[in-house]
Amino acid sequence: MNANEVTISSRHLKASVRGLGAELVRLQDANGTDYLWSGDPAWWAGHAPILFPIVGELKGGKLKVDGKSFAMARHGFARRSAFELLAHDSSHCAFRLLPSDETRAQYPFEFALRLDYEIIERTLLIRASISNLGGGLMPASLGFHPAFRWPLTAGLTKTSYSITFDRAEIGPVKRLADGLLSTVPRPSPVVGKRLQLNDSMFEEDAVIFDRLESRRVTYGAATGPGITVAFDGMSSLGIWSKPGAEFVCIEPWQGYASPQDFDGELKDKPGMLLIESGAMRQLEIQIGLALGS
Secondary structure, eight states, X not given: OOOSEEEEEOSSEEEEEETBTTEEEEEEETTOOBOBOOOOTXXXXXXXXXXXXXXXXXXXXXXXXXXXXXXXXXXXXXXXSBOEEEEEOSSEEEEEEOOOHHHHTTOOOOEEEEEEEEEETTEEEEEEEEEEOSSSOEEEOEEEOOEEESSSSTTSOGGGOEEEESSOOOOOBBOEETTEEXXXXXXXXXXXXXXXXXXXXXXXXXXXXXXXXXXXXXXXXXXXXXXXXEOTTOOEEEEEOOTTOSEEXXXXXXXXXXXXXXXXXXXXXXXXXXXXXXXXXXXEEEEEEOTTO
């Protein structure tokens, strides 16, 4: 089945997902409040892309498998690929991407990537299932990249908003240098459990928590709607925006950009999943309406 866009809902929440990239493009509560970024291309055309089979950039824009080099752009090819619609009912939809000549030219592995979206009352569950259909070990990364409106409601300033972690994040954190993971650790901008948001935080691109303690964050202001993002099983978290833009991305990742000093085989790249032949790995996040929303 092919679909440009499908919608799922409960009495509390409604979500729309499009076939291109199997990307979440709309998330609204029962009052019609939009939580997801509009995708204004003047700033950034994304909404909530799925990053696969890499997260971030590779050194020189190339990955290495058994000594051979393959060119791959930042965040991989899934976000620009047409997924097949496998299932759709009132509260659930599922999409699948299989390898093609185009993917094999970048990533020489036989895979199946399935994305399931399900709404359960006040929560949207997004589950990625990565299967190794080939004969050998398959390295892969996957990242969720939802962009939320910042501010969520008119009348509040951007600096009214913060992200609260479920555990103290004393750091250090990492930043990017020319798209690659800097080898220089930085002090954590989290005070206790709270990350106060401001535009200047993103002048050096994303804030990357590669030694993450938390598996749940809450985003919002002292008043108005808010959201929670839970990500059990995900090893890292990126927080990203562009100074002046009215979105903030809360990005649970399995993997991250190549470190500046790494130029080895893909299987040895930090943060990669290593999936055995015939095996499948699942990663998921849950986006929920915060209490009071």
